[in-house]
Amino acid sequence: MHTDPYHIFNLKAGFRTSLYRRLSLQVSGGINNAGNSTYASSVLINATGFGNTEPRFYYPGLPRNYYAGVRLRYML
Incomplete structure (x- = not known):
């Protein structure tokens, strides 16, 4: 058998920031x-x-295919 x-070329980009002292967004x-x-x-x-x-x-x-994600993080 032969192929x-x-x-394959994949791309990913992201951004992370601190909203408040204990809250961050990615x-x-x-x-x-x-x-x-x-x-x-x-x-x-x-x-x-x-x-x-x-x-x-x-x-x-x-x-x-495409994908996206949002992460909101609260640190105690």
Whole structure:
């Protein structure tokens, strides 16, 4: 079994600041697979099927996706 070479490029950025003496805020976001590459996340040799289905040998990777997060922290 053979798969072509590929490159995955992920981006992540964040910002953190102190709002008050004991309160801080962190905001972050990013992009996974920024180039939207088609790739094999897993190539299985001698794979077995689930239930009565035929085995899958190629598991395609995730397309481009985005994420974001906010964290508000209070320190005692």
